[in-house]
Amino acid sequence: MFHDHRLVMRDGMLIGALDRMCATLEIAPSQAELAKERYDGVGGWLADAEDPLLKAMGIFLQGSTAIGTTVKPIGSNEHDVDLVAHAPNLGHWVEPAALKKAIGDRLKANGHYKPLLVEMARCWRLVYANEFHMDITPSIPNRSCHMGGELVPDRALKIWKPSNPKGYKALFLERVKLAPRFRVTKSLHTQDRARADIEPFPEQVHFKGLLQRVVQILKRHRDVFIAVNEIDISLSPISVLVTTLASQSYEYCVRTFIYESELDLLFDVIRHMPDFIETCRVDGQMQWFIWNETTKGENFSEKWNGDPKRAEIFFTWHTRALADISRLKDVEGLDGLKRQLGDAFGSAPAKAVIDSITDDISTSRQKGTLGIAPRIGLVTGITTATVTPVRANTFFGR
Incomplete structure (x- = not known):
């Protein structure tokens, strides 16, 4: 059963909001x-x-x-x-x-x-x-x-x-190039909503490698989680560990599945991250292994084996990240989006994202390309049979 194309558009707008957020947090x-x-x-x-x-x-x-x-x-x-x-x-x-x-x-x-x-x-x-x-x-x-x-x-x-480090970078950037497969409705004009093709990722999304964005989203969520819960920052899951699991999961998901939207892929990549943690019991104690695939003998979860509390923090954070990304699908309007982004990623980037979207909406209204699509909300720069144009003097969402 394929998603309604309008939900696919909505997911695209949510991923666009996350993309804007990452752009505000990365090095210029x-x-x-x-x-x-x-x-x-x-x-x-x-x-x-x-x-x-x-x-x-x-x-x-x-x-x-x-x-x-x-x-x-x-x-x-x-x-x-x-x-x-x-x-x-x-x-x-x-x-x-x-x-x-x-x-x-x-x-x-x-x-x-x-x-x-x-x-x-x-x-x-x-x-x-x-x-x-x-x-x-x-x-x-x-x-x-x-x-x-x-x-x-x-x-x-x-x-x-x-x-x-050089081998790790090369492997990661190879994975960045992997193109996810998405079901896309052939045309928003056609009445045959069920007809879908599988098209490659680069034609569908404008931002830089989705894998890089997934890692940035996870790292920011982790930082907020650690701060809000007042956890000792030295116990925070280290970035290379998060990056390694995300990149392995991304390769698996991209090679294995076809997705309705980038948001579904993001959720799935996070969901499958723990699958790439090796475990075994040694003298009754659980041991964890997240190997550097580009050399022998480097275990990124080495500290977990001396302090199981670190593993517990990782899994608690991971569960929360999955829940917060899932909740994005249920947001209503810009206020809801701002609230959910703020809870998950901090109020400053959430405000920056909403301000950016609001600016785009103002520009689109002036150009006459602002519309409201059913079950999506405001869209900019889109003119299709399913989008109702908004008059230039109508203030959105209020």
């Missing part, structure tokens, strides 16, 4: 360009050092900035920009603490970087107040990883641990 192109200039400068400064440990060192992006899933932290204007300082000629014989110290000493020798520098457990942070902070993590090649992985310090700087 101008900020990203500025960050690039700055980390290129840092890379040059490190590479020009006389210290043999820093010879041929290169800096590259990892994490959310690299894969397009940035979300501004709650209560801060600073985006996280994660960097790797890779020493291609070094091996196990270098202790993590020694390489980290060499990087720190070199940064301190620069009068520009020194006042911005903060030492973290495994990395150095350059803080550009109210813009972003750049975390610089040392790495060396992992000769035993056939996927081109690297080794990074553990928190105690005692040992090197496997990682593969």
Whole structure:
């Protein structure tokens, strides 16, 4: 049984609202360009050092900035920009603490970087107040990883641990390209509402990769959930874990199912995330494994195994995220949408979304392209037989 095309339109408008929200939370192109200039400068400064440990060192992006899933932290204007300082000629014989110290000493020798520098457990942070902070993590090649992985310090700087930021980015961006299949009504004009074709995703949706938006939606929801419930932020599900489960679930859903709308796909991707968590009992204790698929031995849920409370928080949050996304389908009008978005994602982005939609409605009214579609509400820029035009002087929804 196919959805009524009007419900598909409504879902499209809801996904459009979520898209606008993500756009308000991500790092702006101008900020990203500025960050690039700055980390290129840092890379040059490190590479020009006389210290043999820093010879041929290169800096590259990892994490959310690299894969397009940035979300501004709650209560801060600073985006996280994660960097790797890779020493291609070094091996196990270098202790993590020694390489980290060499990087720190070199940064301190620069009068520009020194006042911005903060030492973290495994990395150095350059803080550009109210813009972003750049975390610089040392790495060396992992000769035993056939996927081109690297080794990074553990928190105690005692040992090197496997990682593969370049491989992870490549796999994620391959999944971004996967095109979901949607049932779409051939024409809103036709009386034959049941006739539907399967059309590829890019022709249907205007925004950037849906997988990236799914991850941003989840990360923002997680941040609000942790803040509202006053949970210790150090127990929050880490972003790479959320991103990994979402990307695996997205690939599964896209390859397996055909959807009525992007909203249905979003819901399904979230629903299937736990399917990709491996579990087993060891000495009566539950153990969890969310593996980095691009190298051997990196378990993103490693901390759950030392503190099961972390797993409990993840599953409680996941259930709430699923419920909140599901509730979006039941919202009535802009006030209802604002309230639901505010509960799930915070009042500031909710207000920004509604303000943006309201501006569009005003513009459409002036152009004479504002309409009301049954069971959808206000639509802009659409003229079909099922949409009733709104006179320019009619104030919407009031």
